Amino acid sequence: MSCGELLRQAADELIAQGDRHGALEHLLELRAIRQSEHRKAQILVETHGIPVGVELALSFRDGLYALISEEPDGSGRGRLTMFDECGFSGHCVFGSPAKALDEAFLCGYTGRADGVLDRLAQNRRWQDGNRYTELVTKHNAGVISFEQLCEARAALFQEGK
Numbered sequence: 584m585s586c587g588e589l590l591r592q593a594a595d596e597l598i599a600q601g602d603r604h605g606a607l608e609h610l611l612e613l614r615a616i617r618q619s620e621h622r623k624a625q626i627l628v629e630t631h632g633i634p635v636g637v638e639l640a641l642s643f644r645d646g647l648y649a650l651i652s653e654e655p656d657g658s659g660r661g662r663l664t665m666f667d668e669c670g671f672s673g674h675c676v677f678g679s680p681a682k683a684l685d686e687a688f689l690c691g692y693t694g695r696a697d698g699v700l701d702r703l704a705q706n707r708r709w710q711d712g713n714r715y716t717e718l719v720t721k722h723n724a725g726v727i728s729f730e731q732l733c734e735a736r737a738a739l740f741q742e743g744k
């Protein structure tokens with residue numbers, strides 16, 4: 584039984600018990616799920632089932648985004664990359680870009696945010712965040728010490744003020 588069917592069944596049971604308020608909450612949640620599924624299906628139609636390049640916004644918190652892309656190793660797997668105004672914050676890999684889209688929606692990234700990555704890339708905070716990522720990469724590769732990383736980070740963000 585799908586989530587929507589379970590919500591509908593629970594709403595029907597609450598109506599039968601006279602709990603119209605509880606039933607309404609379930610029905611509103613069911614409507615939100617159906618709207619989300621419709622948006623996801625629309626994206627898949629627009630992208631011919633391969634949602635590479637789709638940018639999404641987190642529905643319950645402003646300023647957090649995700650990008651669907653292909654894994655750079657040529658495997659055809661999908662990558663879900665999260666980011667905000669300060670840069671990329673992480674990614675997860677899935678069997679395909681469509682599976683990455685499914686996961687994005689499950690995590691709450693349900694709003695279209697076309698062009699947000701290009702807009703953010705023009706901002707100082709994004710550029711500073713990328714410079715910091717470069718420092719972390721140097722530390723992870725053993726090129727600089729943790730102390731040097733901390734000093735460079737402090738200098739970087741002191742410049743930005």
